[in-house]
Amino acid sequence: MxxxxxxxxxxxxxxxxxxxxxxxxxxxxxxxxxxxxxxxxxxxxxxxxxxxxxxxxxxxxxxxxxxxxxxxEVKTLIWSVVVPIAFIAWLVAALIFEGGSILGSHPIK
Amino acid sequence: MASHSVSTSNVNLWGGGVEPMKASYGKLMMWFFLMSDTFTFSALLITYGLIRFSHPAYTGPMDHAVFSQEYWPLPDMVFNGLPFLHGVHLPLVFVGIMTFILIMSSVTMVLAVEAGHRMDRNDVQKWMLWTILGGIAFLACQAWEWTHLIMGSETGQMVDGKIFHGANLVRNEYGPPAFADLFFFITGFHGTHVLSGVVLNIIIFYNTVVGVYDRTGHYEMVEKVGLYWHFVDLVWVFVFTFFYLI
The missing domain is CATH 1.20.58 (Methane Monooxygenase Hydroxylase; Chain G, domain 1)
Known part of the structure; x- marks a missing residue:
């Protein structure tokens, strides 16, 4: 502004x-x-x-x-955008592995 | 941006009257909206990741892959068509063109924002128009891509005891039905975003042409809609990776 x-x-x-x-x-x-x-x-x-x-x-x-x-932008704004994204990146990786272990134990038909 | 003004009033930084984020209300709210939209898209892509990796992957030779209900299809084999080149195997070429169109329209959008900073109405008009054209071109490609998947191949595939061509929400000649479901849902949701982006761009273009922003004294609306438009491009970068490359 x-x-x-x-x-x-x-x-x-x-x-x-x-x-x-x-x-x-x-x-x-x-x-x-x-x-x-x-x-x-x-x-x-x-x-x-x-x-x-x-x-x-x-x-x-x-x-x-x-x-x-x-x-x-100012640091506060940068971090308020980046920090939540970091959690999402973790969730993506976690659930890809989770999918692999579902396949290993009882595959979806 | 200068930061010296912040340090002098550190005590009252959040006490009102100052802008801790140094961004206008509208831009800030656009960022927060985009964050919430990020969560929605992430939920869809995370679901895709989970379901895709809970299905067996194809392990045979890459160049002679056949479709089967047993494993997740190779995207190279599903999305291999190009308009006017029927029956030619051109993996990922069409989606490459779509990606290029969207990146290009993102560039023209930044150029419009940059022209807005200079208060150059003619340049804003020119670049907004290119951005709108890019958005419409992308949507047209999307429509072709959907038609390609829905109509399917000539040979088809044995599904539920009879030959089935193409894909819908319950049957899919290329692989598990979940593949087509997720494709239609995620690219459909993204396409809806592109469509609303095009509508917003047209409104901004109209306002620019009739001189609304020259009267208000700034072109911040172009920036705000620009944020949205780049976000749509950003989502496509992720959809492209998860759907077409992996």
Whole structure:
């Protein structure tokens, strides 16, 4: 909000500053390309699953930090968003293992 | 952002009259809404993870995989179509295009926000329009993808004693019915979010064109809807990983 206060309609002549935006775009595109490469070349299941989940979090970081500007917010706001997400990440991992053990004991038909 | 103003009034930081988060009410509430939406999507994806790994995985050779009710299907084999190229095996190509469209529309959205900071109405209009087009293109792809899965292959698969083509909520030629159920539910829920995002973007575009934000003196609405739009892109990144890659 404070960033708008000192701006007015008279400052139209400003040059667009889009370097950081396109930098993030190339990272996202690059990571997706790497994911495709792994999807077509690797047959190792555990390696694929772990790499894909890690790369997804890399992409998530760049989208949230740069596109959603969370990097430029105050620490309190950053932590109130990140901490709950950490619990979710744990729950995802926990229940994937849980699924494996359901399969081991009594498979769903 | 400058933080020196916070330290001077540390005692009354939460006593009202100051902004501890240094974000406007609207942006803060959008963040909190997105957090709650994160929980909903996480619940769906966690359910997917649990059910997917409680089914046997396919273990045979990757290139000659056959569909069976016995194990979870390989996504490469299910999502292998491309419009106008019927019968050609092109795994993950179409979903790659969809991912690219959504990332691209996310970029045009940030460019609209950036133009809003400069109070440049023409640029905001231009980038909002591209974002809307990207959203509509993505929804169209989604519709094709659903049709592809619902219609199924020509050969079909023996389900409940007779040949069945495609997938619905109770029968699925590609594998366990839960696979199709979760696919329709999760991509459907995400698609609904994209649809509402497109509607919001159109409203913002209209307001920009008629000059509402020039009159209010700032383009913060573009930022708020931008947050939502990036969130939808973010969810797709996760759906893409869990449904198509793993």
């Amino acid at each position: 404070s960033s708008h206060d000192h701006q007015s309609a008279t400052t139209v002549a400003q040059k667009p500053d889009t370097k950081a935006i396109w930098f993030t775009f190339w990272i996202l595109l690059g990571v997706t390309a790497v994911e495709f490469l792994i999807a077509f070349t690797s047959d190792s299941k555990p390696f694929r699953i772990i790499t894909f989940i890690l790369l997804t979090f890399v992409k998530a970081y760049f989208i949230v930090a740069n596109f959603m500007h969370l990097r430029h």
